[in-house]
Amino acid sequence: MTLRENPPRESVPAHGTHGTTGTTGTTGTTGTHGTTGSTPEEADYHTWTGKARGWLLKRLPADKLLPEDQPSYVASWIYVFGMGAIVSLVFILASGAILGLNGPAWYHVSDLGHFVNSVHLWSVELFFMTTVVHLWGKYWMAAWRGGRTLTWITGMAAFLVSIVTAFTGYLLQTNFDSQWIAFEGKDALNAAGIGAWFNVANLGQIFMFHIILLPLAVGAVVALHVVLVRMHGVVPPLEADESDAQLQSGARHDSDAQHASGEAGR
Amino acid sequence: MEPIVHDFVSILASLDSPGIYLGWGSFQIQLGNLIVILVMILFFVLALFLPFPSGRKRK
Secondary structure, rough: OOOOOOOOOOHHHHHOOOOOOOOOOOOOOOOOOOOOOOOHHHHHEEEOOHHHHHHHHOOOOHHHOOOOOOOOHHOHHHHHHHHHHHHHHHHHHHHHHHHHHOHHHHEEEEEEEHHHHHHHHHHHHHHHHHHHHHEEEEEEEHOOOOOOOHHHHHHHHHHHHHHHHEEEEEEEOOOHHHHHHHHHHHHHHOOOEEEEOOOOOOOOHHHHHHHHHHHHHHHHHHHHHHHHHHHHHHOOOOOHHHOOOHHHHHHHHHHHHHHHHHHHHH | HHHHHHHHHHHHOOOOOOOOEEEEEOOEEEHHHHHHHHHHHHHHHHHHHHHOOOOOOOO
């Protein structure tokens, strides 16, 4: 086994609309190793960790993950609601952690417990309100354009998983409301055939779902959604299509394909 | 207790009640849910038409 230096940063191709200013590598070892690959990345990265890093950096370079600027069309209130939902989610997770660590006997009885419980509830209300306005905005600007299908799908998945999480939260109020919701909900879940596994009348099970499994699911889906937004960029309004590099690149592919099929048909 | 404070407290207290339901024919909705839906529509319309404050230099 021979020790090799990491490939210089120039070997990771700049990608997307932002472009990179490029860094001047100081190692100067390009071309001295890994000559079997067909592309520069394959040639430079010869281990799975290196290849994984190359794959990630190609799709999500640092200037896309944490951009200096946003396109001018992002300066609109309609683009604020996604971040509003994330901020609400942070409040939900923080207040939820405090509630979970102290337990129902604390938040049902003490003043501070009532307060934190209320913060948790109203953060959820804000989360759903901002999420729904975000969803409306993205639906009416067809936000799945320009190769953003998976971004749209993960957004919808985040919304649906959030609804299940909120449902289990309502079951944890441990009052007549939650008892009513559980005994109404069990019939629907039994009819769907999952009542024996997901038993809404089992407080301990629902508590674990609500504080472990579902927050992890919401967090993971939301994180993936945000990473995809960063990878593909914020979708432009319909009237600003020409400013989106991904849409233009897609349009070029389409016209090339049409041109090629036209040539073939002749 | 001042009357206005009393009114405010009674409104807050009513949030714990079974709820006020509004109905038109077969359509029925709880007042709280209706308020949330109307507020979301208001946010959406305002977001489309309110000017966004200009920050520092933007591209």
